Amino acid sequence: MYTAYLADTPNGRKISIALEELGLPYRVQHVDLGAGEQHTPAFERLNPNGKIPVLVNEDDGTPLFESNAILFHLATHSGRLIPADGNGRDTVLQWLFLQAASIGPMLGQLWWFRHAAPAPNEQALARYTKEARRLYGVIERRLAATPYIAGDTYTVADIACWTWLVTHEELGLDIGAWPALAAWLDKVGARPALQRGLARTAEPAHV
Ligand SMILES: N[C@@H](CCC(=O)N[C@@H](CS)C(=O)NCC(=O)O)C(=O)O
Incomplete structure (x- = not known):
C-alpha cells in the first residue's frame, strides 16, 4: 500500500497515472501548495526539497521524492511500463x-x-x-x-x-x-x- 502526497500539477499527476496504470493500491494525500503545506517540518521530513510529489511505501515507511525517481521505482519494481532489457x-x-x-x-x-x-x-x-x-x-x-x-x-x-x-x-x-x-x-x-x-x-x- 502506498500513500501518494500530491497536488493537481504536472508532477503530481504523473504519480496517480502510473499507479492507476499499474493497478497498485494507494491513497492520495492532497498537499495544499497555496497554503504552504509542502514547507511544514512534517512534510520536509518526507522531502527535504519541500515539493510534491512524495510516495511513501506504507509497508516499510520509506518515502521517495522526485517524480521521475518515483516513476522509475514503480516501473522497475513492477516490471511494467519499462522494457526489461x-x-x-x-x-x-x-x-x-x-x-x-x-x-x-x-x-x-x-x-x-x-x-x-x-x-x-x-x-x-x-x-x-x-x-x-x-x-x-x-x-x-x-x-x-x-x-x-x-x-x-x-x-x-x-x-x-x-x-x-x-x-x-x-x-x-x-x-x-x-x-x-x-x-x-x-x-x-x-x-x-x-x-x-x-x-x-x-x-x-x-x-
Ligand atoms: N523535480 C521535481 C519538481 C517538483 C515540483 O516542482 N513540484 C511542484 C509542483 S509540480 C511543487 O511542489 N511546488 C511547490 C513549491 O515549490 O513550493 C519533481 O519532478 O518531483
Whole structure:
C-alpha cells in the first residue's frame, strides 16, 4: 500500500497515472501548495526539497521524492511500463532525465511568467517561449520516428512527458506546429488509466 502526497500539477499527476496504470493500491494525500503545506517540518521530513510529489511505501515507511525517481521505482519494481532489457531501460531513463532537467523547468518558468508573475516581463516570456518551442520540436522529431517516447511501447517516459506537454494551451503554444506530438497527446490521453489518474489527483483537498 502506498500513500501518494500530491497536488493537481504536472508532477503530481504523473504519480496517480502510473499507479492507476499499474493497478497498485494507494491513497492520495492532497498537499495544499497555496497554503504552504509542502514547507511544514512534517512534510520536509518526507522531502527535504519541500515539493510534491512524495510516495511513501506504507509497508516499510520509506518515502521517495522526485517524480521521475518515483516513476522509475514503480516501473522497475513492477516490471511494467519499462522494457526489461538494459538498453531499453537506459532509453527510458534518458527521456526521464530530459523531462526533469529541461521540459519541466522551462515549461514551468513559462507558465509562471504568463500566469503568476507580479509584473509583465517580455524578455523572460520570449526566452522561455523560445526554449519551450525548441523542446516541443525535440519531442515532435522523436514522435515522428517512434510511436512512443522511449520506442515501440508505452512507458513511464510517456507519462512524465505527457503531463507537461499537454499544457500547451496554458502556455500559449500552437500545437498545430507539432502534428506527431499532437497525435501522441491524443493517443496517450485516451488511456482509461490515465484519465482515472487525472481524476484522483484532481479530487478536492481534504476529502
Ligand atoms: N523535480 C521535481 C519538481 C517538483 C515540483 O516542482 N513540484 C511542484 C509542483 S509540480 C511543487 O511542489 N511546488 C511547490 C513549491 O515549490 O513550493 C519533481 O519532478 O518531483
